[in-house]
Each structure stands twice: as structure tokens, then as C-alpha cells.
Amino acid sequence: MKTIEIDDELYQYIAGQTKKIGESASEILRRLLLGDAAASVPETVEVITPESVSVVNNNIFDLVHKQDLQAESSVVGRFLFILSALARAHKKQFTKVLEIKGRNRLYFGRSAEELSEAGSSTNPKQIPNTDFWVITNSNTTRKKMMLTETAAKLGYTEQDAERIRDLL
Incomplete structure (x- = not known):
């Protein structure tokens, strides 16, 4: 292939x-x-359509395919792709990600400026096809934790949250 x-x-x-x-x-x-x-x-x-899939299924596993993830060459690219799929699957609930924070910094925000003001070296990037931004300078372990917390906020079981984390 x-x-x-x-x-x-x-x-x-x-x-x-x-x-x-x-x-x-x-x-x-x-x-x-x-x-x-x-x-x-x-x-x-x-x-x-992708929009109706998210309404019908509300499940990221119907939206993310292995070949799509393999097309993303970087961890940051896969991270943004997974977050974008979660946002598509849970449009109305995705604002819950704004509650996910570290001890001293925001992980998600509504603008690059909001994240930049909340910490140094945040390297904010917009989550594709959304109005949300996420910091991307954290290590892979932290990104996985952010995905796990996002999945939990969106109502996934612990087992499915781990599956989402492992997509990264």
C-alpha cells in the first residue's frame, strides 16, 4: 500500500x-x-456525511482509520488529527476540553493568544476544523494524558480512553 x-x-x-x-x-x-x-x-x-456520522455514532473509532493515522508523519500531526476527530464526533460536548488543565498551564483554549499568555513555550496550534487551540510543545506522554482526559470528559469508558490514547 x-x-x-x-x-x-x-x-x-x-x-x-x-x-x-x-x-x-x-x-x-x-x-x-x-x-x-x-x-x-x-x-x-x-x-x-462526516457530520451525520458524528451524530449517528458519537464514536471516534468510526471516524479514525489506521491509514489516516499513518499518513500523519509526526506525533503532533497525529495528536491534532485525533483531537479533530473527537471534536467532529462530539461537537456539542467538545467545549469540555477547556476544563483540562495542568498545574500551571492551560492545555486547551479558544485562541493562540490565550494559551501563549498562560505559559511560556506553549507552541499553540489550532485543532483542524474547530475553533479550539491546543498546546503542542509537551512531550508524547503528556499528549497521551491529554487525549485520555479528553476522552473521559467526552464520556468514553476507561478502556476506550486508553484505546484513543494508544492511537497516538
Whole structure:
């Protein structure tokens, strides 16, 4: 299998062409480029957009696929990708991440300035497709802890929170 990089806008378009839950990016592209017959996707399946998947499933495991994570070459890239998927799956609840803090610093905020003012060397980055920002200069262990706490705030079981953490 080969890996290609695509921009966020194109990825969102491809994800928006999903016809069945769990359909991979390769299956979607094969269907779009080679036609429905080559993709063997049933004609009667209802079209599901990423937004409706999050409403129907409220589960990150339906939104994150192994090949998507492998496409992210850095820990920070995977971290932001996972947070973005959590935000998509839990749009109404995602503001709870603002409650997650360290002893002396904020981890999440509504702007880069808010995070920069709350500590030095925070290297804030916007979580893709959201209005939220997160610090990214912490080590991988801290990022995993932040993912675990985020999952817990969003209602995942301890076991599923660990699975989310291990995606990083």
C-alpha cells in the first residue's frame, strides 16, 4: 500500500463522499474514479456525511482509520488529527476540553493568544476544523494524558480512553 498526502479540504471532500460506515479512503476514491461497479458498493446504501456520522455514532473509532493515522508523519500531526476527530464526533460536548488543565498551564483554549499568555513555550496550534487551540510543545506522554482526559470528559469508558490514547 502506498501513502499520499492530501490537504484538509480535499480530505473533507473525500470523507463527505462516504456511502457506508467504515468505508476506507481507498474504497471511496476507487468508487469515485473508477465508477460504482468497480467499487462494489451497494446502490441502496444511504449517503452519510462526516457530520451525520458524528451524530449517528458519537464514536471516534468510526471516524479514525489506521491509514489516516499513518499518513500523519509526526506525533503532533497525529495528536491534532485525533483531537479533530473527537471534536467532529462530539461537537456539542467538545467545549469540555477547556476544563483540562495542568498545574500551571492551560492545555486547551479558544485562541493562540490565550494559551501563549498562560505559559511560556506553549507552541499553540489550532485543532483542524474547530475553533479550539491546543498546546503542542509537551512531550508524547503528556499528549497521551491529554487525549485520555479528553476522552473521559467526552464520556468514553476507561478502556476506550486508553484505546484513543494508544492511537497516538
